[in-house]
Amino acid sequence: MDPHERIAQLFHDSIRAKQNALDQVSPAVVKAGRRMAQALNQDQKILVCGNGGSAADAQHFSSELLNRFELDRPGLPAIALTTDSSTLTSVANDYSFDHVFSRQVQALGLAGDILLAITTSGNSPNVVSAHHAAKKRGMLTIALTGRDGGKFAEIMESDDIEIRVPHQQTARIQEVHLLVIHCICDLIDRSLFGETHNR
Ligand SMILES: O=C(CO)[C@@H](O)[C@H](O)[C@H](O)[C@H](O)COP(=O)(O)O
Numbered sequence: 472m473d474p475h476e477r478i479a480q481l482f483h484d485s486i487r488a489k490q491n492a493l494d495q496v497s498p499a500v501v502k503a504g505r506r507m508a509q510a511l512n513q514d515q516k517i518l519v520c521g522n523g524g525s526a527a528d529a530q531h532f533s534s535e536l537l538n539r540f541e542l543d544r545p546g547l548p549a550i551a552l553t554t555d556s557s558t559l560t561s562v563a564n565d566y567s568f569d570h571v572f573s574r575q576v577q578a579l580g581l582a583g584d585i586l587l588a589i590t591t592s593g594n595s596p597n598v599v600s601a602h603h604a605a606k607k608r609g610m611l612t613i614a615l616t617g618r619d620g621g622k623f624a625e626i627m628e629s630d631d632i633e634i635r636v637p638h639q640q641t642a643r644i645q646e647v648h649l650l651v652i653h654c655i656c657d658l659i660d661r662s663l664f665g666e667t668h669n670r
């Protein structure tokens with residue numbers, strides 16, 4: 472296939488993935504934005520994790536909160552659990568890679584904090600373990616998933632929120648996840664700071 476045609480196809484697929492996801496994910500995104508804004512308003516924090524592209528998404532989200540998104544407002548507390556190579560390597564070396572996030576959740580998480588768990592398959596063992604550790608800490612889990620939700624479809628508890636992108640392909644799911652992340656950042660900014668901090 473001609474590369475221009477291929478690129479046009481990928482753009483088209485990405486646009487369609489977003490259009491198809493809108494109605495399905497919108498109610499859960501609203502809920503997630505509301506719960507995060509409430510938690511942040513009560514001085515709680517958000518821990519974020521994921522693998523590969525989703526690790527990048529985790530850091531993308533935490534930096535939007537810690538620094539700023541579109542409003543000029545104070546930094547908000549979020550920690551990406553994907554960035555500390557000493558912690559990640561020592562936990563993987565001494566225990567298992569499955570515990571690289573859960574160990575940090577157990578150490579840093581407090582009741583009322585939120586875990587944002589990002590996994591396109593819903594099956595990454597270290598993200599699943601992070602969810603279990605969050606539950607033990609009395610935290611709420613908000614999961615960004617895809618496909619059939621994988622293990623996350625089974626392990627979410629009643630007040631947890633799953634935002635599942637109805638698509639089969641990791642890259643397209645990630646593209647929708649990033650849009651969802653920006654929607655949540657927008658909802659948090661508007662909820663906590665309204666229009667008054669516009670830059
Ligand atoms: O970015 C990509 C693919 O677009 C990859 O790095 C991808 O994130 C990795 O294969 C992850 O390990 C997949 O994990 P998950 O989304 O199934 O939890």
Ligand SMILES: [Zn+2]
Pocket residue numbers: 524642645
């Ligand atoms: Zn990728």
